[in-house]
Amino acid sequence: MTDQTSQDDSIDFGYEQVPRGEKVARVGAVFDSVAGQYDLMNDLMSFGVHRLWKHFTVQLSAVRKGERVLDLAGGTGDLAAAMAKRVGANGLVVLSDINGSMLSRGRDRLADRGVVNNVACAQINAEALPFADASFDCVTIGFGLRNVTDKPAALAEMHRVLAPGGRALILEFSKPQIPGLSRLYDAYSFNVLPRLGKIVADDEDSYRYLAESIRMHPDQDTLRDMMETAGFARCGYYNLTGGIVAVHRGFSV
Amino acid sequence: MKLPSALLGALEIGINQYLSGDSEALKRCAALQGRSLAVHLTDLDLEFVFLPHANGLQLVDQLSDAADVRLSAKLPVFARTLFAGDESSVLGAGLRIEGDVGLAQGFARMFQHVDMDLEDWLEPRVGEMPARFLGQALRGASAFARRAASTLSLDTAEYLREESRDLVHREEVADWTHAVDRLRADADRLDARMRRLQNK
Numbered sequence: 001m002t003d004q005t006s007q008d009d010s011i012d013f014g015y016e017q018v019p020r021g022e023k024v025a026r027v028g029a030v031f032d033s034v035a036g037q038y039d040l041m042n043d044l045m046s047f048g049v050h051r052l053w054k055h056f057t058v059q060l061s062a063v064r065k066g067e068r069v070l071d072l073a074g075g076t077g078d079l080a081a082a083m084a085k086r087v088g089a090n091g092l093v094v095l096s097d098i099n100g101s102m103l104s105r106g107r108d109r110l111a112d113r114g115v116v117n118n119v120a121c122a123q124i125n126a127e128a129l130p131f132a133d134a135s136f137d138c139v140t141i142g143f144g145l146r147n148v149t150d151k152p153a154a155l156a157e158m159h160r161v162l163a164p165g166g167r168a169l170i171l172e173f174s175k176p177q178i179p180g181l182s183r184l185y186d187a188y189s190f191n192v193l194p195r196l197g198k199i200v201a202d203d204e205d206s207y208r209y210l211a212e213s214i215r216m217h218p219d220q221d222t223l224r225d226m227m228e229t230a231g232f233a234r235c236g237y238y239n240l241t242g243g244i245v246a247v248h249r250g251f252s253v
Numbered sequence: 254m255k256l257p258s259a260l261l262g263a264l265e266i267g268i269n270q271y272l273s274g275d276s277e278a279l280k281r282c283a284a285l286q287g288r289s290l291a292v293h294l295t296d297l298d299l300e301f302v303f304l305p306h307a308n309g310l311q312l313v314d315q316l317s318d319a320a321d322v323r324l325s326a327k328l329p330v331f332a333r334t335l336f337a338g339d340e341s342s343v344l345g346a347g348l349r350i351e352g353d354v355g356l357a358q359g360f361a362r363m364f365q366h367v368d369m370d371l372e373d374w375l376e377p378r379v380g381e382m383p384a385r386f387l388g389q390a391l392r393g394a395s396a397f398a399r400r401a402a403s404t405l406s407l408d409t410a411e412y413l414r415e416e417s418r419d420l421v422h423r424e425e426v427a428d429w430t431h432a433v434d435r436l437r438a439d440a441d442r443l444d445a446r447m448r449r450l451q452n453k
Binding site: 056059062063064085165234237238239240247251 | 263266304306307308
């Protein structure tokens, strides 16, 4: 369920073990492939519930007007758009993603929604953030951490760029907590999702990777412990939809 | 009993939305940063902990250490205390308080003095005109409820005094109390005079 340590040569890419340096390129290829149909597939795969998960995350952040927010692996900008509304004209939201295709699509979508004045875009790697210490009041990463090669490094960077009192929110697939749900969820993930990917995005493999990467991602307690190791305080998590998704939160003090 | 984490989160979100309507309330939160208050609802056997920060309150179901202050009571008692409009009521409302009483009063003050601008809160959600309309309607309903409660209270008191004679007027009570005081003073004076005469 966890990543290999930083010293190992290989790392998981779904159920496959690949050389550490290769994961970024392989994940990049997946997202280059799905970027065009990303929003449609999100709605189809989650039956639209991903909007509620994101809404919960944004509300939990308690971000206020004038604050500075960094949205990592921001994809097509759902979290960034909601945050931009909360921070107002005097705040700032940085929409970031390591993948150029996703970031480009996110920037276009924000522009289409008229969210432009208080948003900046940056193509960056979450493991090495090009920002000074204590630059942000809130850092979010939605459905992105499981694709990061070195998760401890990314968590440490998130902690570094947060100002004292700032909080990090990690919205990610997790381990179902309701008895019987896991079996149903597995059947859906490994049988329905790849076929849906084949039909809608003409890409079965990428959606199989999605299902596999979710299973390889740390469970709720492990991720909370990783956040504490990275320096976050008052860490906790909130299970949504029976634990299929969890929002982890930690504070910088 | 523990609340499901999503429900705990939803409760925190609701409280923080309420507090965020008043910047002074958030300043009071920031002033309490680093402190903790545990609430034990005895009728539901439910406990959670409030951790204030500059943007509101964090709710957790448990702390590794003991909270700075722990309040135990039934849910209606908590509700009455928090919205009574009198921070001193936290001491006398039937709450069991363990720990820093001053901190408990600080928390109560934070909730009781929230001055939420309802129209400001509604505007981004429903638009300017509906927000104004709803705000006026709710203010009107609130004023009506206050007037109705006040009238009901006066009418009930009048019935108990004038019709059923279960209660007496304040003036009658005052006269009776004065009469008792006067009788006590007269008895004391008589007692003193008797003692003086016996000693002669």
